[in-house]
Amino acid sequence: MDDDVSRRVALEVADGIATVRLDRPDKLNALDPAMFEALVEAGTSLIDRDDVGAVVLTGAGRAFCAGLDFGSFAAMAEGGAARVVVPREPLGAARALGQQAVHVWSLVPAPVIAAVHGFAFGGGLQIALGADIRIVAPDAQLSVMEVQWGLVPDMCGTQLLPELVGRDVAKELALTGRKVSGTDAVGLGLATRAADDPLADAQALAAEIAGHSRSATRAVKRLVELAGRVPLAEGLQAEQEEIGALIGSPEQAAVVRRRLGA
Structure with a gap:
């Protein structure tokens, strides 16, 4: 540099x-x-x-x-x-x-x-x-x-x-x-x-x-960046793809366990 x-x-x-x-x-x-x-x-x-x-x-x-x-x-x-x-x-x-x-x-x-x-x-x-x-x-x-x-x-x-x-x-x-x-x-x-x-x-x-799940916060940023910039159907599909990748993932499961005190 x-x-x-x-x-x-x-x-x-x-x-x-x-x-x-x-x-x-x-x-x-x-x-x-x-x-x-x-x-x-x-x-x-x-x-x-x-x-x-x-x-x-x-x-x-x-x-x-x-x-x-x-x-x-x-x-x-x-x-x-x-x-x-x-x-x-x-x-x-x-x-x-x-x-x-x-x-x-x-x-x-x-x-x-x-x-x-x-x-x-x-x-x-x-x-x-x-x-x-x-x-x-x-x-x-x-x-x-x-x-x-x-x-x-x-x-x-x-x-x-x-x-x-x-x-x-x-x-x-x-x-x-x-x-x-x-x-x-x-x-x-x-x-x-x-x-x-x-x-x-x-x-x-x-x-x-x-302090939150990085996968979740990064997905939030990606999804909101799409809003108004892509057709609604594409944005809704992106939501489903992001939530599908998050649910049940090791990171998301760890968050649930912490929230439930397990």
Whole structure:
């Protein structure tokens, strides 16, 4: 791994929980090519890990992620190449690097919880949208900010936002770039819930999830990801296939025995 990439994101696994921390606090965890690469590497490294029952995605210092590094905007103004549209080997449905930094979290089998504090602007917000659950500080500031820089949300944001807030609100947020507080984000559906200490809350939730059957929690994630994206008959069939694989499995039997005190 390139030294710049290795320094951008810290990954720790303990007690079945992976903590992924954007680690550029002096820049409010601003996104640059090394940060994108580090996020993709961290996410892909978790895809095949059976010892991870839940993931917490957070940022070091005063912000979750303030968005694209200002140096990249300066390069664009001077006609420099965009940083996220260069085709790469596909990662799931995503080919562009910036999209992969978001999409990778949907490919991680374990549920992913974003703990958002300070700023989550532009690409930073889109990274949070890649998580399954978002816990935000009430005073956090979130914004789909790209339009204010003459851009569009190009890190899966246009595809993920409407599912969460509806098409009209998604358009309003993306067309204005207005900032919303963590409290308002919950009301809009942009965040799951607010907590004074979102990281502690995310860690507690991750511990609860990691304590359940991993086969079951991963199946829940797979099934909910299908909802609205495949025909109903396909989604219902997937339910039956998942429950058929779970019932009577050694893991499920062990859960029953624990619940019954056997």
